[in-house]
Amino acid sequence: MRVAVQSAAFDLGAEVAAFTDSVIGAGAVVTFTGIVRPDGGLTAMEIEHYPGMTEKAISDIAAQAVARWALADALVIHRYGSLKPGEAIMMVATAAPHRADAFQAAEFLMDYLKSRAPFWKKEIRAQGEAWVAARDEDEAALRRW
Amino acid sequence: MIEVLYFAWVRERIGVPRERVETTAATVADLVAELRGREDRYAAAFADTSALRVALDQGLADFDAPLAGVREVAFFPPMTGG
Numbered sequence: 001m002r003v004a005v006q007s008a009a010f011d012l013g014a015e016v017a018a019f020t021d022s023v024i025g026a027g028a029v030v031t032f033t034g035i036v037r038p039d040g041g042l043t044a045m046e047i048e049h050y051p052g053m054t055e056k057a058i059s060d061i062a063a064q065a066v067a068r069w070a071l072a073d074a075l076v077i078h079r080y081g082s083l084k085p086g087e088a089i090m091m092v093a094t095a096a097p098h099r100a101d102a103f104q105a106a107e108f109l110m111d112y113l114k115s116r117a118p119f120w121k122k123e124i125r126a127q128g129e130a131w132v133a134a135r136d137e138d139e140a141a142l143r144r145w
Numbered sequence: 146m147i148e149v150l151y152f153a154w155v156r157e158r159i160g161v162p163r164e165r166v167e168t169t170a171a172t173v174a175d176l177v178a179e180l181r182g183r184e185d186r187y188a189a190a191f192a193d194t195s196a197l198r199v200a201l202d203q204g205l206a207d208f209d210a211p212l213a214g215v216r217e218v219a220f221f222p223p224m225t226g227g
Contacts, residue, residue: 034227048153050219053203078226090227110227118200118219119226120153131154134223 001066001074003058005049007081012088019075019093026072026095030102032110038085041125047080047089050118054078061112065094068108069101076109078119111141147176147212151190152221155197158190173199174208176218190220198223 004010012033020029036045062074071094078090092109096102121132150163170176177194180187191197199206200219212218 050150050152050200050203050221053200053219056203114227115224116205117226118152118221118224120222121225122153131222132225134225139223 001059001062002076003055003062004077005051005054005058006077006079009079010077010088010091012091015075015077015091016093019073019095023073023095025097026102027097028099028102029093029095030099030106031091031093032106033091034089034110036083036085036087036089039123041127042085042123043126044124045083045085045089046122046124046129047083048120048122049078049080053118057117058113061109061116064112065105065109069094069096069105071096071101071105074105074109076113078113078117080119082124108145111138111145114138115142147215148217149176149180150217150219152219154222155190155220159186168212170212172208172212173201173206173210173218176212177208177220196222 016031058076062076066074073095075093083089092106094102094105115138123130123132147166147168149166151159156162168176168179170179177191181191194208198221199208201210201215202217
């Protein structure tokens with residue numbers, strides 16, 4: 001299991017290839033990539049986080065996923081800092097013997113990262129800046145787990 | 146002495162990312178009441194605690210949680226990761 005919280009961009013292809021190569025006993029690898037959506041007039045997305053707690057929170061969530069779906073391995077990379085529309089913000093990868101577990105674990109990871117990992121997004125536009133508000137649906141999404 | 150951290154709009158409203166606070170507050174709610182009484186910028190940041198989350202020593206907690214033995218308290222809005 002690897003968790004990386006970084007400002008630098010990551011190479012999606014290289015990360016997925018390395019993850020897939022290193023994994024033992026898996027029949028399925030699922031990956032998800034989150035991208036800064038080019039919503040009307042967005043010039044940048046600023047991502048703030050809580051150093052120390054971020055790594056701890058993500059590691060806890062990933063460990064839960066590994067235990068619950070008996071994953072062969074899991075990878076989470078999440079960026080912070082100023083990102084441009086179209087840039088990758090984060091990725092998760094899960095490896096399991098069968099695909100259903102890998103898909104479910106990836107969804108679980110995404111749902112939990114969204115509202116339990118200490119990141120805050122601010123949208124920057126020519127007209128001004130605004131913090132992204134948490135959505136009720138994101139909180140509701142946790143209840144299915 | 147307790148280290149208090151602020152993130153996102155809480156940080157912007159209060160104007161500092163962290164500070165050391167001398168307090169005898171027994172719970173998070175007591176600390177919030179003390180901070181609110183300090184200055185308008187604190188009162189503005191803590192006007193509605195239902196819009197805030199708190200972490201004690203980097204773990205999520207409730208506002209009625211005790212502060213005994215806690216070194217670091219962080220206040221922030223609901224998280225928007227992913």
